[in-house]
Amino acid sequence: MVALPWSGAQARAETARICGNQVEFPGPIRHFRLDESDPFGAGGVVTGALQQDSDKLLLRFNCWRLATPRTAFPDERPTIERLFRHTRALGVFNQSYVYLPAADRLFVRVSGERTINGNVYEVRFEFHLLRDRTLGAIVSHKRDSRAARQQADAFVDGLRSLR
Numbered sequence: 001m002v003a004l005p006w007s008g009a010q011a012r013a014e015t016a017r018i019c020g021n022q023v024e025f026p027g028p029i030r031h032f033r034l035d036e037s038d039p040f041g042a043g044g045v046v047t048g049a050l051q052q053d054s055d056k057l058l059l060r061f062n063c064w065r066l067a068t069p070r071t072a073f074p075d076e077r078p079t080i081e082r083l084f085r086h087t088r089a090l091g092v093f094n095q096s097y098v099y100l101p102a103a104d105r106l107f108v109r110v111s112g113e114r115t116i117n118g119n120v121y122e123v124r125f126e127f128h129l130l131r132d133r134t135l136g137a138i139v140s141h142k143r144d145s146r147a148a149r150q151q152a153d154a155f156v157d158g159l160r161s162l163r
Helices: 077-087 146-159
Strands: 014-018 019-026 031-034 042-053 057-066 095-099 106-116 119-129 133-142
Touching: 014 042, 014 057, 014 077, 019 042, 019 057, 019 146, 042 119, 042 133, 057 146, 077 119, 119 146, 133 146
Parallel strands: none
Antiparallel strands: 014 019, 031 042, 042 057, 057 133, 095 106, 106 119, 119 133
8 A cells, every 4th residue: 555644644535446556545536447548549448546625636546457468668759749739638738748768667757737717737647657557647736735736746656656
């Protein structure tokens, strides 16, 4: 289980089991399951959970179990181009990217901003591409909320060790 800083601090914390990983959210969650390709075009079933704290914070973790295992990871340029189109379609601007290949996985992060009803949100998408699945996290918080930023950072930091 991923232990996060709010563990035990809030009675409403909830845990979800997604692709064999136990993930703790600081508040109530909604589960989902869809037949949908991952953002990199690999077909599969996505399962996950998300927590939304009114308009201040969104935390989402999901896992695509791929229909067929990857034989290789996508190259940097097509990956960033695909994510640029994907996040721009969601209204995310001022994007920055991280692309880190390793022997057993590919880590990709997109950070940017999104404005909704005059409020500016910092948005971060993180993906771990493994041979048989894609793990993904999305966090979004009001840019001027320090507490929401700390929760988002703690959530993502806790997820980075998952396999």
